[in-house]
Amino acid sequence: MIDKLEMFIALAQARHFGRAAEAVGVAQPTLSAAIRQLEEQLGAVLVLRGSRFAGLTPEGERVLGWARRIVSDARAMREEVRVGRAGLSGTMRLGVIPTALAAASRLTAAFAATHPEVQITILSATSIAILEDLDSLRVDAGISYLDNEPLGTKATLPLYEERYALVMREDHVLAGRGSVGWGELGEVALCLLTPDMQNRRIVSGLLAEAGVSVAPRIETNSTIVLIGHVLTGGWATILPLGAAEIFLEHGPLRAAPLTDPDAHHRVGLIAPAREPQMPLVAALLAEAKRTS
Structure with missing residues (x-):
């Protein structure tokens, strides 16, 4: 089920069966079959189909929210177990508005010094794209404005x-x-x-x-x-x-x-509002509190 939900999230994000299949590393027929199996399991049509992807049905939109929460929880669980066994490591993906890149560099330099086994990927993006990437699980955390656009349900930590x-x-x-x-x-x-x-x-x-x-x-x-x-x-x-x-x-x-x-205007860290946090995100928030 988790694999099928991940494919469904990728399809909703890419809005194209071929690109979604490429994103998750499977053949297009495999992805299409997985989506149909998911629909059968849930007893609802999730995807509007014509000659190509035509969007999600209302049921598909509701399932997408659940899929993101379930996949996020599954990833957090696997990460928690892995960190408990091998220590903090892996890749931290951080979306940053262009005007905050210098501040992000100071934070990630301190984080990298404290956690030498963690690889950090910093992506420059608009504030809207950062929120979309957080919801779509493409980034783990973001640095953006806190008080000028609605953030939805997010954990925030002011930086400056x-x-x-x-x-x-x-x-x-x-x-x-x-x-x-x-x-x-x-x-x-x-x-x-x-x-x-x-x-x-x-x-x-x-x-x-x-x-x-x-x-x-x-x-x-x-x-x-x-x-x-x-x-x-x-x-x-x-x-x-x-x-x-x-x-x-x-x-x-x-x-x-x-x-x-x-x-x-306030700028700060933004992360999914979840408890417990992903170990890498929890460590980044702790570093930001210490250094800011």
Whole structure:
């Protein structure tokens, strides 16, 4: 049953029989047969089928929630037994919003030093994608905003508060300022994160509140690309101070805090709300409490 539920979760995630089969490492006929067997066992049609996958039935949507809980519990049980026998090891998969990657690195470096047998995979993703990946069991934990979008039923641990700054070259006309008001950015050539990023939605909201309409010519989902454009001269970007610090240590960049308002948002660890937690997630939460 567990194997069939895992295949069902993979199909709901991939929305394609071939890709789902590839994801779980079986042939497509094997996956299709497993889904039909699951339907027979439950006495309900779970998948809408035409010439290809066409979605889940209402019963399928309900079963998907149960499948995720059951598979998560089964994985936790196996992990608990394995850790009790061999100690903390395995792979920790962590989804992180781009503006929190520097903070994530500090946390995972401390975690890796404490738990040398654990491999860590850090994936940059939007806040919405992180929640979806947690629900779909693609990541074990995430680092994202805690107070700007609904998180659903999640365990959370605040890490820091994000505040914003205008990042520019030292020869920029605003580089000598101790601070810059949001309302002064109307004439500044800005490159910003893409609108699917929660940071961009926060920034756009603050600009709109200040009466500033901005249509940036450069948009990207990478802070590295933003800084690359700022370094060419003429451009400026808006980043959290924590995310900007790593770029300010060397090179010709300056950051001026943005004020009026002095906005801030909480960023922290997000994990499935379950008890007991997966051993790796429990260890990460403990490390975050110790280091934050």
